[in-house]
Amino acid sequence: MDYHRDHKENTVRASRCVQIFLCCNPEETKVERKALREKVYPRLREYCRYKHGLEFQVIDAYMGVDPDDVHDCDVRKLRLKLLDDCLKFSAGPCFVALIGEQYGSTGIPEEIEVNEFEMILCRSQSEGLRTIVLENWYHRDENSVPAAYRLRAKADVLPDYYNKSNGRAREEAHAVWHDDFTEMTMTFSTIITECLKEGTIKPEQAQKYFTSALEAELQHGVINQPPSILRNCICYVCKIPHLTHHLKKLLANQKGPQGPAGQLPQEALAHAKLLRLRDEILPSLATVSDLRVYTSTLLGNHAGKMKQEYIEELCQQFYTDIVKLIDSSNKNTQKPVDNFEGVEVENMKHVTLCNLYASLSDFEWKERDQIKEYIVGKQPNTPLIVMGGPCTGKTVLLATCAKQYRYL
Structure with a gap:
């Protein structure tokens, strides 16, 4: 018995809402998301209501979130919870990804085991890096099993972070958080990269320091899902080669299969992870399942004009694809009178x-x-x-x- 298929079909019968989780890098896809929001979602909402008696909802969980909070652990956990709900309860299509040339920013861990965190502090001090910021933001939680250092809430460290009555104090608190977040990210990246080279930390332990929200959501929503889910998922890829030509050149100049990874800038390493996801894993999945992957390439000399044409085509393709998936998932259902x-x-x-x-x-x-x-x-x-x-x-x-x- 295909449990995933039966569970999905039973859920679709119970659900009266098409819920689509939108996976993307928020900074890179502002124009696309705005166009879809204004031109496509209203049409799909009307189509669902009048054709199938369904509600239609796109979960763009970056909407309404302060840019300084986008990479927070709580926000990332919320996004994964919303993604789970879409996979379980949507009456048809459940996942759409907009993928471009950015791997996306990584967050900082919510929890780090005691031995690992104290090792990071010692290595940072020996490398001449400041540790006061890490020590200020992480506190030891003896109630954790095993004992761990936990990231403190912003309001505990910066009381004015959420102060709406004093705009200037709030801006200053946000500026402090931005600087501290950047410093902690750089410290983790530097130390964990060196520990990986020396073998003093396992690759699976290091993942939490280097995984972007885009990769985490693609892994959770597509790569680790069965074919019964993949048939309701779509990935739209937009390649703009000239934007990342210098990174591809750096990667191409690596020596050997592993290459001098420690000598590459973090931006190039992140781009290598994007290429693996975008150009290898997703196309491979599409060949063995019903996952839809569409790829467009914008050339450098005409990127501006082509970008606008791409967005128009994206809107048309999005509407057509979603309508087909809604119809195929609800072909045996009728518009309910009272349920x-x-x-x-x-x-x-x-x-x-x-x-x-x-x-x-x-x-x-x-x-x-x-x-x-x-x-x-x-x-x-x-x-x-x-x-x-x-x-x-x-x-x-x-x-x-x-x-x-x-x-x-």
Whole structure:
């Protein structure tokens, strides 16, 4: 029995929502995501509702997240949880990746075993690197088994990090975090690379220091999934060779199969990992499964014009591919008149998503009292509109209020 296939089919019958997880590098795909959001998602939402009686949702979990928080451990765990939900519950297509020329930034580990962390401190000191930042951000947690150093919350180290009433103090705290994050990333990269060369740390231990969110999500959402899931996944690859020509040249000049890896800049090593994922693993999967991988190449002399044409073609291809997958996954279903059980399932998923977003709230909101008054009926019978620019926390605010005032 194909457990994955049966589980997926049973889940599709219970779910009344097409949920697609969008995997990408946020800095590299701003234009593509904006075009899809404005031109394609509304059409697909209408198509799902009128053709199949389904809801349509794309989970772009970088939307509304402060750029300084994108690589946080909590945000990465939240993204993987949302990815899991899409794989399990989507009524059809569940995963789309937009892949370009960037491997993506790596985060810093949430937890490091005591022996490993103290070894990093000793090696850093012997190499003349500062350790005060690492010691400030990581604290020893004796309750962990085995004992480990755990990354402290930003609000504990920088009390003004989430201070919305004092913009200047908040900006200064963000600047400190940015500098400290960069320094910790460089320290980990330098020391762990040397330890790998010496064999004092195992490659599997080192993965947490060098794996980007893009790779983690591709591994979790595509590479480690069975064929029954892959048939509902799509990868759109856009190659712009001239942007990374110098990195490819460095990699080509390596001596031997391993090459002088320690002498290569980290940017080149990261690009090598991207090439392995993008140009080897994904195409190989596509040849042995129903995974769809589309590749476009933009040439240097006309990259600007070609980029615009690529985005237009991407929007058309995205719409066509998703419609086909929705139709094939729901060809034996009819638009429901009344499905109480399905509504209950959807409600439970919304509650779970609400709790996940609410867990990102680390500070008090002055707007909560206004929302509470509206909910309990002290405001006039008019719509409540929450306004704010990108990354100002609108979704997190509403999720926090929904969780706290659910039973009023």
